[in-house]
Amino acid sequence: MPRPDPARLLAAERLLRVEEEGAFVARLGIDREGAAPEAERRALALVAGVSRWRRWLDWSLQQFLRQPFASLDVELQQALRIGAFELLIEEKPAHAAVSEAVDVAQALLHKGAAGLANAVLRKLARARDAGALAEPASGDEALDLATRLSHPTWLTRRWLDRYGADATRALLDADNAIPRYSLRANRLSTTPEALHDALLAAGADPERSRWSDDLLTVERLGPAIQGGLLARGEAAVQDEAASLVVRVLDPQPGESILDGTAAPGGKAIYAAERMGNQGRVVAVDLHANKTRLIGTAAEAHGATIVEPLATNLITWDSAETYDRVLLDAPCSGTGVLGKRADMRWRRMPEDLRDLTDLQDRLLNAAAARVRPGGLLVYSTCSLEPEENESRVAAFLDRHPEFSHEPIGGEVPDAMRTPEGNYAALPHVHGTDGAFAARLRRSQP
Numbered sequence: 499m500p501r502p503d504p505a506r507l508l509a510a511e512r513l514l515r516v517e518e519e520g521a522f523v524a525r526l527g528i529d530r531e532g533a534a535p536e537a538e539r540r541a542l543a544l545v546a547g548v549s550r551w552r553r554w555l556d557w558s559l560q561q562f563l564r565q566p567f568a569s570l571d572v573e574l575q576q577a578l579r580i581g582a583f584e585l586l587i588e589e590k591p592a593h594a595a596v597s598e599a600v601d602v603a604q605a606l607l608h609k610g611a612a613g614l615a616n617a618v619l620r621k622l623a624r625a626r627d628a629g630a631l632a633e634p635a636s637g638d639e640a641l642d643l644a645t646r647l648s649h650p651t652w653l654t655r656r657w658l659d660r661y662g663a664d665a666t667r668a669l670l671d672a673d674n675a676i677p678r679y680s681l682r683a684n685r686l687s688t689t690p691e692a693l694h695d696a697l698l699a700a701g702a703d704p705e706r707s708r709w710s711d712d713l714l715t716v717e718r719l720g721p722a723i724q725g726g727l728l729a730r731g732e733a734a735v736q737d738e739a740a741s742l743v744v745r746v747l748d749p750q751p752g753e754s755i756l757d758g759t760a761a762p763g764g765k766a767i768y769a770a771e772r773m774g775n776q777g778r779v780v781a782v783d784l785h786a787n788k789t790r791l792i793g794t795a796a797e798a799h800g801a802t803i804v805e806p807l808a809t810n811l812i813t814w815d816s817a818e819t820y821d822r823v824l825l826d827a828p829c830s831g832t833g834v835l836g837k838r839a840d841m842r843w844r845r846m847p848e849d850l851r852d853l854t855d856l857q858d859r860l861l862n863a864a865a866a867r868v869r870p871g872g873l874l875v876y877s878t879c880s881l882e883p884e885e886n887e888s889r890v891a892a893f894l895d896r897h898p899e900f901s902h903e904p905i906g907g908e909v910p911d912a913m914r915t916p917e918g919n920y921a922a923l924p925h926v927h928g929t930d931g932a933f934a935a936r937l938r939r940s941q942p
C-alpha cells in the first residue's frame with residue numbers, strides 16, 4: 499500500500515471538509531492535527547490554491563472524463579483537483595504530481611479510484627506538455643473568462659460591464675495571486691523600523707508598505723506568529739486597504755469615537771493607536787463572543803481607551819453622540835476575494851439586496867450617534883457600487899442634515915476617486931478592495 503505524502507493527504511482531507519461540511523478555508527489551518535510544520539504549510543497552500551482555482555481545475559479535468567466530474571466520489575474529486583492544481587497552476591513536473599495524487603486517491607478510496615486518477619491526470623499532463631490544453635470557447639465572454647480564471651460567472655459579468663475586459667482580467671488575476679500579508683506596527687509600543695528588524699530577526703522578508711508608513715508586508719505570517727510579535731501586540735495583521743479606512747476617519751487624540759460594527763477590532767484598535775491612546779473608542783458589535791475578542795486584542799495592544807460593547811447598533815438605546823463615527827458595514831466582500839480563498843463561491847447575486855437593506859439601516863443608526871458638526875465615515879470591503887456610492891447617495895437623500903465631504907490628503911492621491919471618496923482596487927493598487935466616504939453632520 500503506497501504511503502501518500504502527508505501534506506497532500508491533509509489537504510485532501512481538509513478539502514473534503516470544505517465540500518461536505520461547508521467548512522471555511524480560513525479556519526481550517528487552526529487545528530493543526532499534529533502535522534509537521536512544513537506539511538502544514540504545504541497543505542494550507544494546496545487548500546487555498548485548489549479553492550481559488552476550483553472552477554478551472556474541474557473544467558480542465560472534465561475534458562478527459564466520460565462521466566460528469568461532479569458525479570465522481572467526492573474523495574476522488576479532491577485528489578484530482580490537487581493533482582490538476584500542481585500540474586496546471588504550479589506547473590510541477592508531471593511524474594511527481596500524478597503519482598502523488600494517485601496515492602491520495604488510493605488512500606482515501608480504493609485501487610479503482612487510483613486507476614482513474616492515474617489515467618485522467620496523465621492525459622492532462624500530456625496535454626499540458628504538448629501545449630494542447632483546451633480553453634473555454636463558448637462564445638459568452640463572461641462565461642469563458644469566469645471558467646478560465648475561476649470565478650462565478652455572475653460576478654465576472656458584472657465586472658466586465660463595469661471595468662471592461664482588460665481590467666476585469668487583471669482583477670481576476672489579482673484575486674488568484676498568492677497574497678502578501680500586511681502587518682501594522684503598534685506605535686503605542688514599537689515603531690515600524692523596530693518591527694522591521696524584529697521580523698528580519700524572526701526570519702521574515704519584511705518590506706515597507708507602498709501605501710502606509712505604519713505598515714509592512716511579508717510573504718508569510720509564520721515568523722511573526724512564532725516570534726511572538728502578534729501575541730505581544732507589537733503588530734497586527736491588517737490589510738493596507740483596511741488600515742487606510744482609519745486614515746479616512748482621521749481620529750484625533752482626546753476625541754470620542756464610535757466604531758459601530760467593530761469586530762474583530764482591527765480598525766478600532768488602530769484608531770486608538772493613531773490617537774496616542776488618548777480619548778475614547780467605543781467598539782460596538784452585535785455578538786458578545788466577538789466583542790470579547792476585541793477586548794483581548796485591545797489589551798494585548800495596550801489600547802486601553804477601547805471600550806468593547808456587545809449590542810445591536812440598530813436598536814441600541816443610547817443618547818450619547820460622538821465626534822467621529824465609523825460604520826464599516828457588513829458587505830459582500832467582493833474586494834477581499836484574494837485573501838479569502840473560498841468566499842467567491844459562497845456569494846450569490848441575491849445577497850446584495852439583503853446587504854444593501856442592512857447597510858441603510860446601520861447607516862441610519864450610525865447617523866444618530868454623530869454630534870452636530872461631527873463626522874460619519876461609511877466603509878466597505880466591497881467593489882460593488884450598490885454597496886458603496888449608491889448607499890452614500892441614498893443616505894444623503896434621507897439625511898439632509900449630512901453633506902458629503904471630499905477626502906483630502908488622508909489617503910494617497912492614487913486612491914482618491916474623482917468624487918472625493920476613497921477606493922482601493924486589487925488590480926490597480928495591489929491591495930484588498932475597500933471603499934470609504936466622509937459624511938459631515940451640519941451644525942445646528
Ligand SMILES: C[S@@+](CC[C@H](N)C(=O)[O-])C[C@H]1O[C@@H](n2cnc3c(N)ncnc32)[C@H](O)[C@@H]1O
Nearest residue numbers: 759760761762763764765783784810811826828
Ligand atoms: C466588516 S465587519 C467589521 C470589521 C471591523 N471594522 C474591523 O476592521 O475589524 C462588520 C461587523 O458588523 C457586525 N454587525 C452586523 N450587524 C450589526 C449590528 N446590527 N450591530 C452591530 N454590529 C453589527 C458584524 O458582527 C461584523 O463583525
